[in-house]
Amino acid sequence: AIPTETVYGLAANALESTAIAKIFTVKNRPQFDPLIVHVASWHDALQLATDVPPRAITLAQKFWPGPLTLLLPKKDIIPDLVTSGLDRVGLRCPNHKMTQQLLRQTSFPLAAPSANPFGYVSPTTPVHVQEQLADKIAYILDGGNCAVGIESTIVGFEEDEAVVYRMGGLAVEDIEKEIGKVRVSIHSTSNPKAPGQLQSHYAPRKKVLLGRIAELLSRFRGINAGVLSFQKDYAQPFQVILSPKGNMEEAAQHLFSALRTLDKMPIDIILTELVPDAGIGRAINDRLKRAAAT
Numbered sequence: 001a002i003p004t005e006t007v008y009g010l011a012a013n014a015l016e017s018t019a020i021a022k023i024f025t026v027k028n029r030p031q032f033d034p035l036i037v038h039v040a041s042w043h044d045a046l047q048l049a050t051d052v053p054p055r056a057i058t059l060a061q062k063f064w065p066g067p068l069t070l071l072l073p074k075k076d077i078i079p080d081l082v083t084s085g086l087d088r089v090g091l092r093c094p095n096h097k098m099t100q101q102l103l104r105q106t107s108f109p110l111a112a113p114s115a116n117p118f119g120y121v122s123p124t125t126p127v128h129v130q131e132q133l134a135d136k137i138a139y140i141l142d143g144g145n146c147a148v149g150i151e152s153t154i155v156g157f158e159e160d161e162a163v164v165y166r167m168g169g170l171a172v173e174d175i176e177k178e179i180g181k182v183r184v185s186i187h188s189t190s191n192p193k194a195p196g197q198l199q200s201h202y203a204p205r206k207k208v209l210l211g212r213i214a215e216l217l218s219r220f221r222g223i224n225a226g227v228l229s230f231q232k233d234y235a236q237p238f239q240v241i242l243s244p245k246g247n248m249e250e251a252a253q254h255l256f257s258a259l260r261t262l263d264k265m266p267i268d269i270i271l272t273e274l275v276p277d278a279g280i281g282r283a284i285n286d287r288l289k290r291a292a293a294t
Contacts, residue, residue: 001115001129002102003143004094006067006151006169007122007256008129009038009112010137017079020111024081026136029118034083035111036069036090036152040103045091048109050075053157055179062178065095067148067169071156082111092152098143114151121204121259121291124149128260149253150283155182167283169252186286202256203291204263208270210292216271226262228272238265242275252280255287 002011010027012019014037024031039045042060046052049072056070074089083089094100103110114122115129115137123129124146134140153168155175162182164172176182206226209216213229217236226238231246233239240258242251262270272288275281 001123001126001133001137001140002099002110002112003126003141003146004038004096004099004112005147006094007124007146007149008115008126008140009110010115010133011038011110011112013106014038014082014109014111015077015079016108017081020079020081023111023113026133027113027116027118029113031081032084033118034086034090035113036092036154037078037082038092038094038099038103038110038112040100041093044103044109045070045072045093048075048078048089049073049091055162056155056157058178059155059175060093063170063174064093065100066093067095067150067152068092068175069152069154069166069168071154071165088156090154096143098141102141119203121202121256121263122151124253124256128257145253147253148249149255149257150280150287153283167286169280169283171279172282173279202259202287203293204259204270206263206267206270208259208272208288208292210272210274210288213271213273220269220271224266224268226265226267226270228258228262228270230273230275238262238267248275248279248281248284251275252284255284259291 002009010023012023051073069090069092071088071090078089116123116132126140126142129140148169151168153170154166156163156165162179164182164184166186227234227236229241240261242254274285277285
């Protein structure tokens, strides 16, 4: 398991099908859900992709290393198992000093989906990985807590149109400042074009209910409920506030840890609310909606 600025990844040689197969086995991940390949630089990405659109180059120059994955036509060197048989591969240059050193020292790129059982909340600390995968993997590279705390934004290109396939740590607004208007296409129930597109995902074991927390507390009075709020204190015995100061970046950083914390509490359901739907808040809301879709 390796650290990135977004979440911890379960890494294997992206050019070796046997190693890639172990990722799917350890995560219990369906093989129709493609993986993201991590590289040390844009130069390394060009060894794996072909027919790169100019706008992809613009985004890479602006946002790499960082929480941006580019979905590009793949070269044959990438095994079909990585891309679930699709002709495009997700490439990312992570902004984490330790993993950058690792990538520069290896002679191959690393495929690395989130280091957790498939469908569960993504890990943002080495302890999260240890709790769930310690007996299934060889090593956890401890890079501390993840600074962004939510997965990368995935951008691809269909004909002459830029498409966001997954909201993430890079705001759509920031992307549009560089390349103009993009189309957002983030949900696919069983035939994803990119990683992280399944409708039900990032979910704790406890049932998550999304709405206005005050109304939900009244509706489910008498039921042992936990509360996950953005900023407000609802004075509940089992409660996590993502950012008392109302800081969206802080809320994103704490989101997955908060869901894990509530999942361990002696409660039956988790009541939560959407955050302001702008910037990285759109990615937070995307994860909350998927967590509640189970």
